[in-house]
Amino acid sequence: MRKSIDELVDVDNEGTVAREIFVDDELFEQELEHIFGRAWLFVGHIGLVPNPNDYFQSRMGTDPVILTRDKAGDIHVLLNTCTHRGMKLCRSDQGNTRTFTCPYHGWSFSTDGRLVSRPGGLYGVPGFEKHYHSELDKQKWGLIPVPRVEVYKGTVWASWDIGAPSLLDYLGDMRLYLDYALDYRDGRPDGAEVIGGVQKWRVNANWKMIPENFIGDLYHDVSHRSVDAVGIGPSGKGRRDKFGNRVTLCFPQHGHGVIGQLPFYEEYEGVSGTWGDSPEAREYHEHVHRSRVQRFGDRMRVAMSVGTIFPSMSFHGRQPRTIAWVHPLSATETEMWRIFLVDRDAPDTVKDEARRYYMRYSGPGGMTESDDMENWSYATRASTGWRSRQLHFNYQMGLGHARPVPGLAHAVENGEYNEENARAFYRRWSQFMNASSWKEIPMPDGTGSELVTDSEARQ
Numbered sequence: 493m494r495k496s497i498d499e500l501v502d503v504d505n506e507g508t509v510a511r512e513i514f515v516d517d518e519l520f521e522q523e524l525e526h527i528f529g530r531a532w533l534f535v536g537h538i539g540l541v542p543n544p545n546d547y548f549q550s551r552m553g554t555d556p557v558i559l560t561r562d563k564a565g566d567i568h569v570l571l572n573t574c575t576h577r578g579m580k581l582c583r584s585d586q587g588n589t590r591t592f593t594c595p596y597h598g599w600s601f602s603t604d605g606r607l608v609s610r611p612g613g614l615y616g617v618p619g620f621e622k623h624y625h626s627e628l629d630k631q632k633w634g635l636i637p638v639p640r641v642e643v644y645k646g647t648v649w650a651s652w653d654i655g656a657p658s659l660l661d662y663l664g665d666m667r668l669y670l671d672y673a674l675d676y677r678d679g680r681p682d683g684a685e686v687i688g689g690v691q692k693w694r695v696n697a698n699w700k701m702i703p704e705n706f707i708g709d710l711y712h713d714v715s716h717r718s719v720d721a722v723g724i725g726p727s728g729k730g731r732r733d734k735f736g737n738r739v740t741l742c743f744p745q746h747g748h749g750v751i752g753q754l755p756f757y758e759e760y761e762g763v764s765g766t767w768g769d770s771p772e773a774r775e776y777h778e779h780v781h782r783s784r785v786q787r788f789g790d791r792m793r794v795a796m797s798v799g800t801i802f803p804s805m806s807f808h809g810r811q812p813r814t815i816a817w818v819h820p821l822s823a824t825e826t827e828m829w830r831i832f833l834v835d836r837d838a839p840d841t842v843k844d845e846a847r848r849y850y851m852r853y854s855g856p857g858g859m860t861e862s863d864d865m866e867n868w869s870y871a872t873r874a875s876t877g878w879r880s881r882q883l884h885f886n887y888q889m890g891l892g893h894a895r896p897v898p899g900l901a902h903a904v905e906n907g908e909y910n911e912e913n914a915r916a917f918y919r920r921w922s923q924f925m926n927a928s929s930w931k932e933i934p935m936p937d938g939t940g941s942e943l944v945t946d947s948e949a950r951q
């Protein structure tokens with residue numbers, strides 16, 4: 493008989509998670525509904541659709557969706573399947589169009605809400621008068637819109653569940669760490685732009701292993717020893733510049749977590765990262781540091797290197813500075829997508845040094861990411877056997893030693909090396925899997941602390 497979710501995930505007493513949840517097809521199907529059908533999912537960045545009528549093809553779980561910007565500039569997310577007989581409507585990765593015309597029988601759907609009742613509405617039907625006798629209800633057969641869409645500092649999020657909390661409630665104080673990646677390096681709000689294209693590749697691994705790694709696995713440093721030895725970092729040492737006082741810190745009631753700094757009140761060198769040795773890059777870095785000292789004064793701020801927003805969006809905030817999100821394909825196959833961020837107004841030299849570093853580090857050809865992919869795919873494969881799938885993974889490190897974080901709502905930290913964040917991720921996973929609707933998924937009270945960058949935004 494199938495085990496219950498609570499039997500599979502016991503992160504609070506035993507500190508274990510059954511391998512079954514990484515390889516089982518039925519549980520995978522349940523995840524599509526309970527996790528990907530409910531959570532706020534990152535679907536793209538507005539930098540991928542900068543102009544009116546631009547679109548970008550994305551996914552929510554295994555469903556293809558189209559992120560569009562309409563003629564008036566508003567953002568929408570539409571299910572990418574023709575309502576007539578299911579043809580995948582848009583098959584280009586991205587582009588610009590006012591209408592999506594289905595290649596099968598020619599129905600067309602408008603992204604301009606002024607031409608039709610709403611964006612995605614059915615616009616043109618070949619033979620509408622002659623074959624359908626004008627009787628087809630066009631209002632009813634438009635593309636399916638994703639009902640909840642929110643844009644936060646350029647990042648676009650969507651949820652299928654109208655009962656989901658607001659995105660800001662969903663993020664809680666994890667938003668502070670996201671701000672660090674999305675704001676200008678000098679602390680001005682909302683300054684990141686997407687540089688280059690979108691890297692997309694497949695990994696033969698269960699999707700959860702990827703956000704689990706990014707949520708706070710410092711213990712696997714040994715995997716990257718060769719990259720550290722080569723010295724691919726911007727300053728030629730290690731895989732990135734050293735960044736003191738790291739902890740793993742998480743928001744157990746939200747399921748998010750980071751490797752980063754506890755809130756601090758005085759700027760220190762290196763928070764914004766250094767970028768190579770060119771005089772222009774050095775001058776830029778010094779300027780950023782001076783600006784941050786002036787801007788933040790003695791107010792609270794945070795910094796981070798990598799984190800995960802439950803369930804499937806992970807981001808690096810400093811070196812590299814990127815967003816990676818995962819699309820599950822099956823229990824044992826996942827597609828990873830990655831976009832790369834730079835300050836919009838950084839000098840070209842700085843952007844170019846960042847671009848070259850990102851390629852050395854990330855993606856299927858990046859030296860660091862390829863180490864990780866090997867771990868995830870072999871761990872999945874070595875858990876699919878009749879005997880191996882009966883075992884449990886061990887998440888016992890630091891169990892019972894978490895402490896609250898002063899300054900942040902609902903956060904705990906557990907020092908540098910521990911598995912607190914992974915436990916928070918799987919605890920949240922169980923809550924989603926056990927619940928029959930959003931009403932049964934616990935949420936903490938309040939939206940979190942007053943944020944430094946918000947007060948900047950109001951100035």
Ligand code: FES
Nearest residue numbers: 574576577594597
């Ligand atoms: S499937 Fe799209 S028009 Fe028929």
Ligand SMILES: [Fe+2]
Nearest residue numbers: 712716860864
């Ligand atoms: Fe890694």
